Amino acid sequence: MSTMLAGRTLARAAAQPRALGAAPANTRNMATLREIELRLKSVRNIEKITKSMKMIASTKLAKAQRAMEAGKQYGIANKEVFQHVPSDKPTPNKLFLIISSDKGLCGGIHSSVSKATRRALEDSPLAGASANDSTVDPSSSIMIIGDKSKAQMQRALSGNIQLTFNQIGRDIPTFADAAAVADLITQSGVKFDSVVLVYNKFVSAISYEAAAVEVKGEEALRESDAFKVYENEDDATKDLAEFSLANAIYAALTEGHACEQSARRNAMDNASKNATDMIASLQMQYNRGRQAAITNELVDIITGASAL
Template identity: 75%
Template sequence: MLARRTLSRAPSALSGAGPGNARNMATLREIELRLKSVKNIEKITKSMKLIASTKLAKAQRAMAAGKEYGIANSEVFVHASSAAPTPSNKLFIVVSSDKGMCGGIHSSVSKATRRAFAGVNDSPLLDGDNKPVEVDSATPVMVIGDKSKTQLTRAMAGNLRLTFNQIGRDVPTFADAAGVADLVIQSGIQYDSVVLIYNKFVSAISYEPTSMVVRGEAGLKESEGFKAYEMEDDFTKDLAEFSLANAIFAALTEAHACEISARRNAMDNASKNAKDMIASLQMKYNRGRQAAITNELVDIITGASAL
């Protein structure tokens, strides 16, 4: 009688353990697939970090060369100072790029532009006199790069006049800057000064949005330094266009160095996060696997004891 009671209980115990094991196996399979995908992501982020590290030295050398153009520009405008009031007709050129996966490098210049248009007192954008840039709601804006274009289109689509892409896919060249300056002049927009908004390279791990003001042809003609010399009209026009190209080239090279540095840091952080997630998933997988093995052993021992 005792043997019959034991045998009658054994099938119910074995059948009740089946769905639990199936659930455990399904959970382990999900964890295994997720673990595999995170490992693949870690390989990609590590590769992108190595590529960005390789490109950073080249970008910094290009930035050093581009800064020479910016220094020459600043010297020209120092000698071209004028007692006339600050020009009111401004043109904003926001410098970003088409590529992502580099942290908040693009949103920083977009936020600085929106703060300047909103009239915020602590705006990081300064004019040539180290005063906050004053703009009105109708100031035209041009954008280099699709990332900032997408961000600014949502907030100030009415101000956008011209956008550029495919600029500086590798290291920016002076030909890229000259092409942008040529299209800006041919656009027909009347301006007295151009405000370039770009990211300033502080160190390999930090950057900040800043601005550079470039005077137009009318501003150069009215300056006291240029009035002292007899010049042809074409000379001032060519000088204004060349100065704009110089400033754009300096901004492009510095923004490119900031982008590469930010991408390296972003991929480094992503790799560290992936490594932490892999450790957590591996521990969860091991615990689930041990629990499944323990349940199988319990079922086997229970069935053997029942028989």
């Protein structure tokens, strides 16, 4: 009786459908080999794309570095001017201008400036950004160049964002781009004592770091004792403040663009290396599966011949 019950139980268990994803006992390796072959093909295609993008980024990096060297001259001249016009007036009302781009596939180049800005607003000011104040108002206004950093900052500080710019720096940035941004900032109606530019500083072809430079506004220039000596008219002071802001933005745009191309080249190089390692691993897995399938076929043939 117990033998009959055991037999029925085994029969019912055999009749039950197998677990989801489990292959039948008599399934060959051909389906698995086909999947591996398709994956190998897709990874090889990705490797070709990443290698092509690396070559393009390398070409653009050389042009971006030349533009960066020219743009740095504007930033150097700006710093020399403001070093000789110290202002006793504090600048608590800061406007943060984040400089990134609209393009991705370049590592953490965009999150670098976003994180630096959040740290400045939440904890402490950026190094070199504030000469007169030890703290930064968490409600400071933010303007962003580039859609990538805009998407990151909207999640954390959407209430601080006043103005955003895109389609700037798709190619090598020009002074006209910087002048247009500076003009829109001054006409936006946002009140500020100084503008803090947060951008990526080019360290080498393989590294960069978030940096900041503070540009004084019109009122801060008027309060400068050294600047008062020249007895400039109000219109001249306003024009000088806007021109100095455009200079600083242009220098930051060119340097950020060079960092972006460098980061993209490094990211595509790493992606190509990872694809090469994955291809080698998949090829070995495919060869082993193919050998196992051939061995099973040979065992079946030999077994059938022996039975005859």
